[in-house]
Amino acid sequence: MNLSVKIGNATFANPVTVASGTFGHAEKYYNLEEVKKLGALVPKTVTRHAQTGNPPARIIETASGMLNAIGIENPGIDGFMAQKLPSLQKIGVPLMVSILGHTDDEFVQIVEKLNGQSGIAALELNLSCPNLGHKVLVAQDPQAISRLVKRIKRVAKFPIVTKLSPNVTDISEMALAAQDAGADAVSLVNTFTAMVIDIEKRRSVLGNVTGGLSGPAIRPIAVQMVYRVARRVKIPVVGMGGIMTAKDALEFLIAGATMVAVGTANFVNPRAPLDVLEGIKEYMKKYKMKDIKEVIGSIHL
Amino acid sequence: MDKIQSFYPVVSNQKLSPCFYRLCFDAPQIVKTVQPGQFVHIRVHDGLEPFFRRPFSVYRAQKHVEIFYEAIGPGTEILTKKKKGDLLDVLGPLGTPFRLPSEDVEDVVMIAGGIGVAPFLILSDVLKARKCRLILLYGGRTAGHVYDMKEFKKNGCQIHVATDDGSIGVKGRVSKLFSKIPCNPETTMIYTCGPHAMMAAVQDFARQKRMSGQAACEEVMACALGACLGCSVKTTSGYQTCCYDGPAFELGEVIF
Numbered sequence: 408m409n410l411s412v413k414i415g416n417a418t419f420a421n422p423v424t425v426a427s428g429t430f431g432h433a434e435k436y437y438n439l440e441e442v443k444k445l446g447a448l449v450p451k452t453v454t455r456h457a458q459t460g461n462p463p464a465r466i467i468e469t470a471s472g473m474l475n476a477i478g479i480e481n482p483g484i485d486g487f488m489a490q491k492l493p494s495l496q497k498i499g500v501p502l503m504v505s506i507l508g509h510t511d512d513e514f515v516q517i518v519e520k521l522n523g524q525s526g527i528a529a530l531e532l533n534l535s536c537p538n539l540g541h542k543v544l545v546a547q548d549p550q551a552i553s554r555l556v557k558r559i560k561r562v563a564k565f566p567i568v569t570k571l572s573p574n575v576t577d578i579s580e581m582a583l584a585a586q587d588a589g590a591d592a593v594s595l596v597n598t599f600t601a602m603v604i605d606i607e608k609r610r611s612v613l614g615n616v617t618g619g620l621s622g623p624a625i626r627p628i629a630v631q632m633v634y635r636v637a638r639r640v641k642i643p644v645v646g647m648g649g650i651m652t653a654k655d656a657l658e659f660l661i662a663g664a665t666m667v668a669v670g671t672a673n674f675v676n677p678r679a680p681l682d683v684l685e686g687i688k689e690y691m692k693k694y695k696m697k698d699i700k701e702v703i704g705s706i707h708l
Numbered sequence: 709m710d711k712i713q714s715f716y717p718v719v720s721n722q723k724l725s726p727c728f729y730r731l732c733f734d735a736p737q738i739v740k741t742v743q744p745g746q747f748v749h750i751r752v753h754d755g756l757e758p759f760f761r762r763p764f765s766v767y768r769a770q771k772h773v774e775i776f777y778e779a780i781g782p783g784t785e786i787l788t789k790k791k792k793g794d795l796l797d798v799l800g801p802l803g804t805p806f807r808l809p810s811e812d813v814e815d816v817v818m819i820a821g822g823i824g825v826a827p828f829l830i831l832s833d834v835l836k837a838r839k840c841r842l843i844l845l846y847g848g849r850t851a852g853h854v855y856d857m858k859e860f861k862k863n864g865c866q867i868h869v870a871t872d873d874g875s876i877g878v879k880g881r882v883s884k885l886f887s888k889i890p891c892n893p894e895t896t897m898i899y900t901c902g903p904h905a906m907m908a909a910v911q912d913f914a915r916q917k918r919m920s921g922q923a924a925c926e927e928v929m930a931c932a933l934g935a936c937l938g939c940s941v942k943t944t945s946g947y948q949t950c951c952y953d954g955p956a957f958e959l960g961e962v963i964f
Contacts (some may be wrong), residue, residue, distance in 0.1 A: 428935070428936065428937075429931070429935060429936060430935055431931075431933065431934055431935030432933055432934045432935060432952065436710050436711060436712055436933050437710045437711060438710065438711050451935075451937075459946055459947055460937060460940065460947055462942075463927070463940050463941075463942070463947075464927075464928065465937070465938045465939075465940055466928060466929075466930050466936065466938030466939070467928065468758055468759040468760045468928075468930075469759070470756070470757045470759075471756040471757060471759060472756075472759060473759060473760065473930060475930075475936070475938060477936070477937050477938060480937045480940075480947065622756075622759060623756055671930075673931060673935070674760065674761075674930040674931040674935075674936060675751060675759065675760065675761060676751070677710040677713055677799070677931075677933070678710065678713065
């Protein structure tokens with residue numbers, strides 16, 4: 408059974424990965440032999456300089472999901488390379504490093520530092536974190552996407568995956584802008600901007616006031632967005648949004664995703680990515696499929 | 709994929725008072741390794757609402773693992789329905805445990821508010837073999853929030869109770885009780901767990917008297933594995949995760 412997929416010149420043993428910010432401390436808590444079965448690992452987004460993150464409360468559960476407003480707390484690219492990257496490289500699963508610059512220059516500086524590092528298969532551009540207080544995100548402006556992707560493609564030694572925000576009128580326009588600027592893939596969706604109010608205090612629950620909704624609550628919307636984008640672009644799509652089970656992941660693959668990322672489910676069931684991988688294999692066996700490409704984009708219309 | 713998830717059978721689940729319950733489950737792996745102040749993260753059902761797991765301090769780990777909990781929301785309500793033989797989906801033991809007192813400590817003062825007493829029975833189990841005096845100062849809203857603390861008594865703890873309404877013990881805040889306990893600051897170690905306002909008052913008093921201590925914090929948690937960074941505690945060295953850097957922190961370092 409061939410489960411391998413490609414993004415640009417990078418090959419992944421299977422299509423299952425984790426969403427940025429949902430997987431950490433592998434060496435302490437995880438059985439690395441099992442982690443090695445995944446197609447790729449995506450560490451938490453790293454920025455040019457260290458960020459302390461948003462004031463608490465940073466998370467709250469909702470029906471079938473959660474809101475988060477972490478604020479990309481991270482040690483910055485130098486801290487990441489010193490403290491986090493070595494243990495991630497040691498696992499041996501191809502890394503898709505998620506990066507965010509507050510300016511195009513910062514993005515380029517991060518890319519230049521990562522160029523030449525081993526174990527990295529691709530870079531994911533986080534253009535869509537809704538929590539840092541900008542009025543318009545890069546992910547909401549096709550010209551900004553185009554300008555940034557072109558610039559990064561000139562310096563990056565890795566394939567570029569552009570992560571898209573669902574908080575736009577037509578996400579496929581953003582995907583086309585990324586493709587036309589040279590992106591090797593798009594990943595979607597990031598979280599939906601959302602809010603929960605404490606009616607006793609008449610305050611927003613989250614310290615950042617708004618946050619991003621993720622989890623099974625968003626899955627059917629995400630599936631539709633992946634379906635729409637996959638039909639309009641030629642580059643691979645990494646699909647995510649509320650995947651809890653193999654059935655959920657298969658919806659994304661059938662809709663046209665080349666890879667699938669398990670995110671919020673990691674918080675409830677740390678086995679979720681492996682369960683998803685095993686379930687995809689069982690599904691292929693059931694339908695006597697030999698190659699994952701028989702699943703990808705196989706939706707009947 | 710993780711090393712710390714297992715399914716353990718419930719041994720018993722008892723109501724101890726109008727508010728509090730104690731659930732025991734058979735988890736020899738956790739009994740072997742858990743240290744005072746650590747916690748377990750329990751998925752109370754397979755459904756999607758409530759969505760998160762629920763973190764509970766380990767209350768005791770002798771034959772079985774015990775958690776002490778209050779039915780205060782949808783997650784703990786579901787937990788009250790668990791019966792002997794039901795399998796619990798548990799991650800643990802997790803988190804940074806309490807720093808234990810050095811050998812020269814003579815008085816260990818545990819200051820708990822409400823359900824905040826949960827990490828202290830296992831602490832007294834570990835410390836009872838030592839020569840130090842164990843003191844438990846326990847504060848609750850009313851008599852209904854105070855349960856019979858016979859296990860603490862068996863461990864040789866001196867117990868002092870305060871309630872907001874005076875329905876049992878002294879009327880007033882548990883932090884007030886603390887100022888009445890004679891102890892030598894140099895040979896006293898404080899452990900506190902409870903509402904922020906209570907722990908802040910304990911911290912103030914400890915600072916004035918130059919006493920050292922530990923605070924067990926509680927925050928809403930998603931992963932409980934230090935990955936999501938959702939359960940931040942503000943400290944003198946910036947935000948730290950309650951689940952991974954804590955739940956036990958140096959008392960003087962937490963900014964309540």
